[in-house]
Every structure is written in structure tokens, then in C-alpha cells.
Amino acid sequence: GLEALGGVQSGVLDVAVASTANYFATRLLAEFNKRFDEVTVRLEVTNRAGLLNQLAENTRDMVIMGQPPEESSLVAEAFMENPLVVIAPPDHPLAGEGPLPFERLREETFVIREQGSGTRIAMERHFARHGLELRTGMEMSSNEAIKQAVEAGLGLGLVSIHTLGLERETGHLTVLDVEDFPILRHWYLVYREGKRLSPAASALRSFLLEEASALIEPAYSPARTVNGSR
Ligand code: PGA
Structure with a gap:
């Protein structure tokens, strides 16, 4: 759990997100920042193709994307619908x-x-x-x-x-x-298999898996997905 990550003091976290994920990523990062205010997050916004390049080049701590490629060299964890x-x-x-x-x-x-x-x-x-x-x-x-x-x-x-x-x-x-x-569909956090996540990256991973859907999804409950008038 997040409590166990109390040791996250500082660090820079490079995160790249799909352009569509940008609509909620900033809100999640704001909440993350309240808990871990010594961590500096660098956020890049690009489309799926751009994210695949970054995964191939291993230039980011973590990527948030809509559909991970079917490659065994990647770890992909769904965290939200x-x-x-x-x-x-x-x-x-x-x-x-x-x-x-x-x-x-x-x-x-x-x-x-x-x-x-x-x-x-x-x-x-x-x-x-x-x-x-x-x-x-x-x-x-x-x-x-x-x-x-x-x-x-x-x-x-x-x-x-x-x-x-x-x-x-x-x-x-x-x-x-x-x-x-x-x-x-789902949103996934993706990183290369075998990548040693920094304490800050591990904290972000736990935060996304444990809290993202509760923080973001209520605004998009099914009752509101059908017909704007409902
Ligand atoms: P995108 O979003 O359409 O901005 O690339 C990612 C996705 O939904 O897979």
C-alpha cells in the first residue's frame, strides 16, 4: 500500500501519457503531488504511436496508454475503465x-x-x-x-x-x-519488463492502481454515459 512507501522523499518522475489520458492525468498527478510533494513530475503528452516509441527507447519511468501492444517485453496493468x-x-x-x-x-x-x-x-x-x-x-x-x-x-x-x-x-x-x-476499454500503466522502478515510480504505480478509479470515475458513472440529458 501507499503507507509502505513513506520513504519516497524526492526524485524526478518522467511520465508520458496518451493525449486522451491528459484529461484526467493532470488531476491524478495533482493528488499524487499532495502526498509526495518532493517528487518532481515531468509530464509529456503524445499519441499512442509516440508512446510506443518511448517504450521502445526506454526514456520514461512510466507510460499511461489506452491499449498496450502485445509484447512480452512490457508490463501493462489496467487501472481504470x-x-x-x-x-x-x-x-x-x-x-x-x-x-x-x-x-x-x-x-x-x-x-x-x-x-x-x-x-x-x-x-x-x-x-x-x-x-x-x-x-x-x-x-x-x-x-x-x-x-x-x-x-x-x-x-x-x-x-x-x-x-x-x-x-x-x-x-x-x-x-x-x-x-x-x-x-x-481500459487505461493501462505500462513500463518495460525488468525495469527497476524508482521509489517515486513505485509510489505512482501504487497510487494509480489503488486510487485512480475512485478519484476519476465517479464523474463518468454509467447513468451519465447514455444521453447527455440523463
Ligand atoms: P489516443 O489515446 O487516441 O490519444 O492515442 C490513447 C488510446 O485511447 O489508446
């Missing part, structure tokens, strides 16, 4: 409808993330599993851009529920109620 949902502007004809058959998405255009994004890979796999061709519109390299584009009426979007902040409360975006959504 990561549901992906379909978002639409509130005046979209499908808003408030449902549950909609997955097939219904065939007629919709999606604004999508860039190549190298884990969200993009999960989206493509989910459509392929349903034998449905994904009709894509513009491509954008950030979740913020996707949300703005969806709000502007450029198409539907598919994002982690963690990226949705006030947009739902303020009525800028709504979550569509579609069969087989949310896509159920």
Missing part, C-alpha cells in the same frame, strides 16, 4: 433517440483522429467487427478539435468519455445511445 462514446451536436436528428441499431451509423459521417491514435484504432476495429464501413470526414489530431468539429456540425465523433467535460452539462454536445456502445 475507458469507455468510448459517439458524440453529436444536441440538434442532431439522432440526439435523444435510441437505443439505435449499430447499422444506423452507416449513414453518418465521422470526424476522426489521426493515424497513430489509439482512439482511432479502437474505432476502426469496432466498425470492422460489425462489418460496417466507416464513412470518414475530416481528420484531426486532438480530441479538442474533434469536439469543436462535431459541435460545428461536421459529423459525428467518437471519443473517450474522459474527454467530455462541461460540453454535456452546457448542452454543446450530446452522447448518442447506440447499440454496442460505449466501447469498453
Whole structure:
């Protein structure tokens, strides 16, 4: 447990997170910082492809990503759920409808993330599993851009529920109620097998495994994942 790590005095912790994880990583690190205020955290934000490079080069103490590669040389531990949902502007004809058959998405255009994004890979796999061709519109390299584009009426979007902040409360975006959504994924902490974790890195690992979901997930309870209006 964390108590056992009372000896963590200081140190620098290099953490890299997926761009999507940035929405909650900063809140977790703020809480971590309260407990271990002598530890200096250096946070880098990049997409999945960037994280894979860093794991290959072993340049970070720890990486937080959506889906670890299937490589035996890595340790990957799930610490929190990561549901992906379909978002639409509130005046979209499908808003408030449902549950909609997955097939219904065939007629919709999606604004999508860039190549190298884990969200993009999960989206493509989910459509392929349903034998449905994904009709894509513009491509954008950030979740913020996707949300703005969806709000502007450029198409539907598919994002982690963690990226949705006030947009739902303020009525800028709504979550569509579609069969087989949310896509159920997890957040993982990943590091190279055999890596000797520093005391600070071990403390962060325990903190994530023991406390992250309790600190972050309540804001995204299932009752709120279906339809922004609920
Ligand atoms: P990303 O997020 O789409 O920002 O790469 C990581 C993931 O969800 O796997």
C-alpha cells in the first residue's frame, strides 16, 4: 500500500501519457503531488504511436496508454475503465433517440483522429467487427478539435468519455445511445519488463492502481454515459 512507501522523499518522475489520458492525468498527478510533494513530475503528452516509441527507447519511468501492444517485453496493468462514446451536436436528428441499431451509423459521417491514435484504432476495429464501413470526414489530431468539429456540425465523433467535460452539462454536445456502445476499454500503466522502478515510480504505480478509479470515475458513472440529458 501507499503507507509502505513513506520513504519516497524526492526524485524526478518522467511520465508520458496518451493525449486522451491528459484529461484526467493532470488531476491524478495533482493528488499524487499532495502526498509526495518532493517528487518532481515531468509530464509529456503524445499519441499512442509516440508512446510506443518511448517504450521502445526506454526514456520514461512510466507510460499511461489506452491499449498496450502485445509484447512480452512490457508490463501493462489496467487501472481504470475507458469507455468510448459517439458524440453529436444536441440538434442532431439522432440526439435523444435510441437505443439505435449499430447499422444506423452507416449513414453518418465521422470526424476522426489521426493515424497513430489509439482512439482511432479502437474505432476502426469496432466498425470492422460489425462489418460496417466507416464513412470518414475530416481528420484531426486532438480530441479538442474533434469536439469543436462535431459541435460545428461536421459529423459525428467518437471519443473517450474522459474527454467530455462541461460540453454535456452546457448542452454543446450530446452522447448518442447506440447499440454496442460505449466501447469498453481500459487505461493501462505500462513500463518495460525488468525495469527497476524508482521509489517515486513505485509510489505512482501504487497510487494509480489503488486510487485512480475512485478519484476519476465517479464523474463518468454509467447513468451519465447514455444521453447527455440523463
Ligand atoms: P489516443 O489515446 O487516441 O490519444 O492515442 C490513447 C488510446 O485511447 O489508446
